[in-house]
Structures are given as C-alpha cells and as structure tokens.
Amino acid sequence: MLMHAVVWAFCLPLLPVCWLQLKLKRRQYLEMSAATSSGRWGHNASGHGAGRRILGVGDQGILPGYGEKAGQGVAGYCAESLIPLSGDDATWQVVGHVGATASDVLASCRGIDDLKVDLILISMGVNDVSGLTSLMRWQARIFDLILLIRQKGTAKIIFLGLPPMARFQSLPQPLRAVCGVRARLMDAVLKRSVSGLDFAAHLDFETSAPAGPITDDGYHLTIQVQKALGTRAASLGSNLLRV
Numbered sequence: 371m372l373m374h375a376v377v378w379a380f381c382l383p384l385l386p387v388c389w390l391q392l393k394l395k396r397r398q399y400l401e402m403s404a405a406t407s408s409g410r411w412g413h414n415a416s417g418h419g420a421g422r423r424i425l426g427v428g429d430q431g432i433l434p435g436y437g438e439k440a441g442q443g444v445a446g447y448c449a450e451s452l453i454p455l456s457g458d459d460a461t462w463q464v465v466g467h468v469g470a471t472a473s474d475v476l477a478s479c480r481g482i483d484d485l486k487v488d489l490i491l492i493s494m495g496v497n498d499v500s501g502l503t504s505l506m507r508w509q510a511r512i513f514d515l516i517l518l519i520r521q522k523g524t525a526k527i528i529f530l531g532l533p534p535m536a537r538f539q540s541l542p543q544p545l546r547a548v549c550g551v552r553a554r555l556m557d558a559v560l561k562r563s564v565s566g567l568d569f570a571a572h573l574d575f576e577t578s579a580p581a582g583p584i585t586d587d588g589y590h591l592t593i594q595v596q597k598a599l600g601t602r603a604a605s606l607g608s609n610l611l612r613v
Contacts, residue, residue, distance in 0.1 A: 422611075424449050424462040425485070427478055428493030429470040430590055431530060441593035444530065445491050447600025448607065452489075455608040471497045472511035479518055486523035489607045495532040495560065499552045505559055512563045516570065526610035528603050529564055531575040532557040533584055540585070571606045578602040 426432040426445030434443035442450070449460035465478055475494045479485065492515065498508055512529075519525055535541070536550025561572040579595045586592050591599070 421459040421461055422449070422452060422456060422489065423487040424452070424460060424489045424491065424607075425487045425525070426462065426464040426466065426491040426493070428466045428475050428491075428530070429495075429497055430466070430468040431493035431496065431533070432464055432466045432491065433468070433590060434464065434596075441596045442600075444493070444591070444596050444599045444603060447597045448489075448491060448603040451601045451604035452607060455604055456611065466493070469497055470494065471501060471503065472508060472515075476511055476515055476518065479515060485519055485525060487525050488611060489528065490519060490525045491528050491530065491603055493530040495553065495556055496535065499532070499535060499549050499556060505556065508556055509559050509563055512560060516564070516567070520569070524569075526607060527564075527570040528573055528606055528610070529560055529570070530573050530599060530603075531560065533575045533579070537584055539583070569610065571610060573599065573602055573606060575599070
C-alpha cells in the first residue's frame, strides 16, 4: 500500500497530460454509455436442490459484453460454476451500466427493492480511477455499500478487484501507466476494507484472470476473462455461503 502511494506521488506531474488524453477517450466512451444490463433473471438448472439467487451490480465489468462477443457475464458464469459446488439450481441477474462509478453503484443498490439474494457480485472502480475519486471517498462508498446490502438482507458479497489497467491497450501512454498505478492503489484499499468480514470477499482480478487481452473493445471483458472471474467468484461464493 505504501509503495503504491509513493509511486502515485511520482505520477502527479503527469496528470495534466492524462486529463487531456481522457477528454479525447471519453468521446468514444460516451458512444457506448447506452450499453446497460437487462432486468431479466437468467437460469442455470441443475435439476435438483434449492435455488440460489446471484445478483451482479456495477460498471461495465459486470456486464455480459457487447455484440457478438457478449458471453454470459461474470454473474452468469458464476451461477454456472456454482451449481456443481453447491448442488443447487442458480438464477442470476445483472444491474449495471458502462461508466458507473462507486457512487452510481450505491445509488443503483438503493433503488433495488429486493436485495434478499444469496450472493451479490460488485464490479466498480475503473471509472473512479479515471474520474480521480479520492481514496477517502472511495473507501466511504465501499463501507456505504456493505452497510446498505446488509441492512436489506443477508446476502454474501464479493467485490471484484480492479483490473490491471496498465494492460488496457486501448489507453494511450502515459494515461495507461498512471491509471495502472492508481488502480493498484485503489484495489489495495478495497481489499483492506473487506478483510476480516466473514460475509464478504475480495476477488483478486490479476491472479484470477488469464494472460492476454482483458477487453475486446477497451471496455467490456473478454469471454475468457468473464469465465475465469466467474469460476473464481463461484469458489469464493461457495465458501461464503457455508458460513
């Protein structure tokens, strides 16, 4: 954590250049901002056992994808992988949109009447990196989300760790490198914030995702990454659901 903070301090002089590069990238970003989740519940049937309900909320990292390379999304693959681990049926739903920040995710959860599900997967942080959300505000939103979810039900929570943004080939340099440093710093805060909670877990993105491209279009996760994260989420979820 301290090392990431020191490296970030050296990145500060590059922020004006990065700000200009972000302005140019947002033109492309806004074209995809209409990509949102559907409200349907997908179903993975095992043919026996009680049904598990999995809810995915967040930014573009939780969405199934875009176009021909959509996939099922992390929540869908988590449900699929959870069946042989738990012996239960699984239904899943995703609520999210491209560009969502932690504050947007919190607002979305406040607007969901039924949070009485078994497992909630949360993807957020990438847009807080590009928006330069302060670490204090970032941590406050994490705690606000946890408190809100537990007030509305007993769902177990898995936070998807921030991706290694230094591998986002769609970002130009030095923006890519600076975002990579900031993402590592914010992910360390996220991991520390949920440590010690028996109903929550942090899914380390970098160690869970396969080598190679993270996204096909610069925003949505590749199917290979979705499957890898979904499988890892199912393993973590299976352990949490036993508690």
